[in-house]
Amino acid sequence: MVAAPLVVGVAFAYLLLLFAVASFGDRRAAQGRSVIGNPWVYALSMAVYCSAWTYFGSVGRAASGGVWFLPIYLGPMLAMILAWMLLRKMIRIARAYRITSIADFIASRYGKSQALAGLVTLITVVGLVPYIALQLKGIAAAYALMTQPAGAAAAVAPGRAPWWSDTTLYMALALAGFTIVFGARHLDSAERHEGMVAAIAFESLVKLLAFLAVGAFVVWGLFDGLGDLFARAQSVPELARLLTLGQGKAFAYEQWFALTMLSALSVVFLPRQFQVMVVENVDERHLKRAAWAFPLYLLLINLFVLPIALAGLLHFGADANAEGFVLTLPLAAGQHALALLAFVGGLSAATGMVIVEAIAVSTMVCNDLVMPLLLRTRRFQATAGSDLTGFLLAIRRAAIVAILLLGYLYYRLAGEAYALVGIGLISFAAVAQFAPAMLGGMYWKGGTRAGALAGLGAGFAVWLYTLLLPSFAKSGWLGRDFMAHGALGLELLRPESLLGLKGLDYLTHSLFWSLLANAGLYAAVSLWRAPSARETSQALLFVDVFRRTAAVAGPVFWRGRAHVADLLPLLGRFLGLSRAQALFDDYARRQGVAHRDALQPDAQLVQFVETQLAGAIGSASARVMVASVVEEESLGLDDVMRILDEASQLRAYSHQLEQVTAELKQANEQLKSLDRLKDDFMSSVTHELRTPLTSIRALAELMRDDPEMPAGQRQEFIGIVVAETERLSRLVNQVLDMAKIESGHAEWHNSDIDLRALLAQAVHTTEAMFRERGARVTLQLPDALPTLRADADRLTQVLLNLLSNAAKFVPQGSGRVELRLDCDARGATVSVQDNGAGVPPEQRALIFEKFRQGGDALNRPQGTGLGLPISRQIVEHFGGRMGLRDDTEQGACFFFTLPWRPKDDGDKR
Amino acid sequence: MLERLRSQRLLALFCAGLALFNFPLLALWDREFTVFGLPLFPAALFALWALLIAALALILEGRDD
Numbered sequence: 001m002v003a004a005p006l007v008v009g010v011a012f013a014y015l016l017l018l019f020a021v022a023s024f025g026d027r028r029a030a031q032g033r034s035v036i037g038n039p040w041v042y043a044l045s046m047a048v049y050c051s052a053w054t055y056f057g058s059v060g061r062a063a064s065g066g067v068w069f070l071p072i073y074l075g076p077m078l079a080m081i082l083a084w085m086l087l088r089k090m091i092r093i094a095r096a097y098r099i100t101s102i103a104d105f106i107a108s109r110y111g112k113s114q115a116l117a118g119l120v121t122l123i124t125v126v127g128l129v130p131y132i133a134l135q136l137k138g139i140a141a142a143y144a145l146m147t148q149p150a151g152a153a154a155a156v157a158p159g160r161a162p163w164w165s166d167t168t169l170y171m172a173l174a175l176a177g178f179t180i181v182f183g184a185r186h187l188d189s190a191e192r193h194e195g196m197v198a199a200i201a202f203e204s205l206v207k208l209l210a211f212l213a214v215g216a217f218v219v220w221g222l223f224d225g226l227g228d229l230f231a232r233a234q235s236v237p238e239l240a241r242l243l244t245l246g247q248g249k250a251f252a253y254e255q256w257f258a259l260t261m262l263s264a265l266s267v268v269f270l271p272r273q274f275q276v277m278v279v280e281n282v283d284e285r286h287l288k289r290a291a292w293a294f295p296l297y298l299l300l301i302n303l304f305v306l307p308i309a310l311a312g313l314l315h316f317g318a319d320a321n322a323e324g325f326v327l328t329l330p331l332a333a334g335q336h337a338l339a340l341l342a343f344v345g346g347l348s349a350a351t352g353m354v355i356v357e358a359i360a361v362s363t364m365v366c367n368d369l370v371m372p373l374l375l376r377t378r379r380f381q382a383t384a385g386s387d388l389t390g391f392l393l394a395i396r397r398a399a400i401v402a403i404l405l406l407g408y409l410y411y412r413l414a415g416e417a418y419a420l421v422g423i424g425l426i427s428f429a430a431v432a433q434f435a436p437a438m439l440g441g442m443y444w445k446g447g448t449r450a451g452a453l454a455g456l457g458a459g460f461a462v463w464l465y466t467l468l469l470p471s472f473a474k475s476g477w478l479g480r481d482f483m484a485h486g487a488l489g490l491e492l493l494r495p496e497s498l499l500g501l502k503g504l505d506y507l508t509h510s511l512f513w514s515l516l517a518n519a520g521l522y523a524a525v526s527l528w529r530a531p532s533a534r535e536t537s538q539a540l541l542f543v544d545v546f547r548r549t550a551a552v553a554g555p556v557f558w559r560g561r562a563h564v565a566d567l568l569p570l571l572g573r574f575l576g577l578s579r580a581q582a583l584f585d586d587y588a589r590r591q592g593v594a595h596r597d598a599l600q601p602d603a604q605l606v607q608f609v610e611t612q613l614a615g616a617i618g619s620a621s622a623r624v625m626v627a628s629v630v631e632e633e634s635l636g637l638d639d640v641m642r643i644l645d646e647a648s649q650l651r652a653y654s655h656q657l658e659q660v661t662a663e664l665k666q667a668n669e670q671l672k673s674l675d676r677l678k679d680d681f682m683s684s685v686t687h688e689l690r691t692p693l694t695s696i697r698a699l700a701e702l703m704r705d706d707p708e709m710p711a712g713q714r715q716e717f718i719g720i721v722v723a724e725t726e727r728l729s730r731l732v733n734q735v736l737d738m739a740k741i742e743s744g745h746a747e748w749h750n751s752d753i754d755l756r757a758l759l760a761q762a763v764h765t766t767e768a769m770f771r772e773r774g775a776r777v778t779l780q781l782p783d784a785l786p787t788l789r790a791d792a793d794r795l796t797q798v799l800l801n802l803l804s805n806a807a808k809f810v811p812q813g814s815g816r817v818e819l820r821l822d823c824d825a826r827g828a829t830v831s832v833q834d835n836g837a838g839v840p841p842e843q844r845a846l847i848f849e850k851f852r853q854g855g856d857a858l859n860r861p862q863g864t865g866l867g868l869p870i871s872r873q874i875v876e877h878f879g880g881r882m883g884l885r886d887d888t889e890q891g892a893c894f895f896f897t898l899p900w901r902p903k904d905d906g907d908k909r
Numbered sequence: 910m911l912e913r914l915r916s917q918r919l920l921a922l923f924c925a926g927l928a929l930f931n932f933p934l935l936a937l938w939d940r941e942f943t944v945f946g947l948p949l950f951p952a953a954l955f956a957l958w959a960l961l962i963a964a965l966a967l968i969l970e971g972r973d974d
Binding site: 066077225226230245253257288291295303 | 919936939948950
């Protein structure tokens with residue numbers, strides 16, 4: 001055992017640490033450097049799912065049922081597979097309409113119904129008080145185990161100590177204090193609590209590490225690894241039985257399935273899960289990582305459950321209190337520090353759950369139960385001051401204290417009656433009742449308020465009758481008569497075999513009947529009557545939430561007259577005047593209006609106010625409050641459809657606008673790049689023009705300044721000047737030519753040509769040039785060839801360009817050039833092969849660009865750098881292709897193809 | 910990855926998980942058999958679980974292209 005003051009001291013020191021973490025989180029949030037804005041913290045905060053029930057109860061369940069502790073975690077695994085679709089939609093909806101609780105979600109979806117909000121809150125409170133009691137029981141039991149002398153009776157007796165000396169009560173009050181400080185210190189219109197989330201994530205880390213530490217100690221400290229532990233368990237028949245599926249009996253698949261489904265629903269619909277996963281979500285993209293990290297967390301925390309259970313059973317025997325093995329195993333081994341760590345882990349599991357659940361439930365109680373009732377009374381309307389923020393906070397704080405005290409009361413009364421697991425499942429079954437209304441509301445537009453009320457009411461009633469009341473009877477609070485003979489003595493109404501249904505365990509039985517009644521009535525009553533205008537408008541907003549784009553606001557289903565002078569004070573009453581003014585200013589800025597007084601009190605502003613108000617007091621109350629200060633016309637179904645139509649038209653227009661903008665942007669980019677090309681071209685041309693001009697001018701100046709220049713030299717200079725002017729005019733001609741071809745203004749005189757004759761003529765023309773270089777030209781022609789329709793002069797220009805290029809690059813005296821003509825079914829290919837130096841690979845792509853000549857600067861031959869680009873343009877005009885073969889071993893081989901039938905035949909211009 | 914494709918993959922994985930963790934596929938693992946000293950049935954459950962997590966991570970963290 002560990003001294004009681006030490007345990008208490010550690011517990012309160014841990015709570016203080018939690019305070020520190022939470023206030024650190026709040027401070028960082030105030031500085032704008034959020035600590036919770038990352039997917040790992042988000043995933044850890046989801047692990048608030050693992051309460052004391054997981055921490056202590058799983059081992060207990062494993063000790064009696066083997067793998068039966070697992071469905072409670074396999075369900076969440078399956079649910080999280082769909083999180084990216086389901087939860088993301090919930091987050092999107094909650095963010096768009098400032099929904100802060102599950103009650104608000106359901107109420108808002110079915111036309112902002114106060115009755116529905118109240119019913120959901122009622123179910124939550126009734127269903128969850130036992131669950132909170134369970135956490136307190138977990139803490140109390142853990143405390144008792146820690147402080148009891150070893151070997152004492154393991155049973156915990158909460159009722160024995162008088163209430164004022166019960167540490168659990170003070171623990172509950174401390175938790176209430178913590179929850180108030182970090183959950184209800186000020187009114188946030190989005191119900192976000194960064195510090196609280198930081199503390200919860202920290203708690204998740206603590207409980208995981210503590211449980212893993214105990215598990216590792218048990219497996220490797222007390223035993224010789226997992227193999228040893230399992231081998232020893234296998235040798236005991238009762239324990240070997242735990243490791244099989246059916247444990248000797250037929251496996252209860254339906255119960256397995258029911259538990260999986262139940263926990264899959266709970267992980268989404270438990271108020272605390274909704275709070276951390278939806279309300280406290282910072283960025284919906286965090287779901288991507290959290291959706292798999294959270295199941296991984298569950299896997300890790302369950303890894304050692306079975307080993308610890310088996311080790312406990314081996315160590316203490318089959319009659320021991322298995323729910324305490326996490327503590328008693330280290331204690332029995334004398335590891336007091338580890339036992340304290342395990343205790344802190346259990347404490348963190350319990351406190352985390354209690355804190356978040358209390359915040360979530362208090363929000364519901366305040367917004368959906370107390371406020372609607374208060375707003376109904378005229379006295380309250382008359383006497384309430386102009387600023388109700390303090391009043392709202394007081395309600396929340398009172399609700400938190402009340403919930404924890406209720407939990408404590410339940411624990412004192414029923415604490416001994418049930419094992420942890422039993423209580424937890426009853427609460428799970430209660431929140432599972434939200435599933436039809438929630439899921440139906442998110443994906444089916446036909447659900448109505450009456451349907452949701454009928455379904456929830458029936459489901460809750462069946463749950464109450466088949467699960468809660470029998471649990472009371474088993475605790476001895478109720479006579480067991482109705483269990484055996486049914487209410488009113490009717491056998492058919494026996495709560496654990498309703499209508500005589502047998503063969504299901506009590507949980508599966510209750511779940512089946514309650515969800516059947518729930519979903520059945522929800523669908524049937526919804527289909528009974530067409531949804532009203534308000535139900536339809538809310539259905540559209542919820543089901544199609546992903547169709548709303550950031551650019552275009554969704555449809556606003558409101559019509560009437562309002563005044564800024566009424567709306568602003570209304571918001572101020574519940575949020576504080578300065579905050580309301582800031583919100584209005586912000587809204588005005590977004591609307592492009594200078595001041596809040598200049599705002600147009602249109603439907604959008606009314607909706608804005610209502611949404612902001614919904615964050616503070618719930619959508620149903622917000623509806624009532626807004627309706628009380630504006631004059632509104634009631635909308636018919638036709639109006640709703642018309643507004644929707646207009647909104648979707650607006651969206652279509654904006655979509656078109658976006659498309660046109662994108663097209664314009666693209667065209668602009670194209671223009672810009674063309675402009676750049678033109679600039680490049682201009683600078684290249686002027687550069688090319690300047691070189692000959694400079695030499696002409698230099699020579700001319702020389703001759704002018706030196707009248708005594710010898711005649712021979714003068715003659716030589718004049719020769720150069722003539723040659724340079726020729727080059728200039730050639731260049732100018734080519735630029736003009738190029739421009740004409742590119743702009744499509746070139747003249748083409750097409751005729752039927754015989755390529756063989758054309759090639760022979762070209763070789764003849766360049767004969768002198770090749771002779772001068774000492775090169776030999778050979779001509780390879782096919783025997784016969786169809787005629788080709790093209791411009792003979794232009795083709796000759798191409799041929800001459802290629803041949804003169806070859807002549808320039810072949811070695812002096814030993815040059816060899818082969819002009820070759822091949823043809824196939826598609827067209828003719830002309831190639832010019834030389835035995836020069838060839839074109840280096842890095843220049844191959846460049847030489848067809850304007851002003852890019854081959855060769856390096858030193859041995860670059862005379863030329864304009866426009867020959868090849870023009871040739872290529874000409875060939876492409878005839879539908880052909882020009883290029884440089886890259887498979888030649890020596891020299892360069894230019895080729896061009898010409899199709900027999902150009903794409904657009906006939907004379908062009 | 911197209912959002913539609915991702916949704917379909919998730920749905921398929923959900924169906925696979927539902928099938929793997931229920932009758933009759935679950936019964937396949939109920940044998941007197943040990944893997945590395947671990948009883949087959951619990952070990953298989955955890956292995957399947959880990960597999961589902963890995964597949965889920967792969968689908969969700971895949972590049973958005």
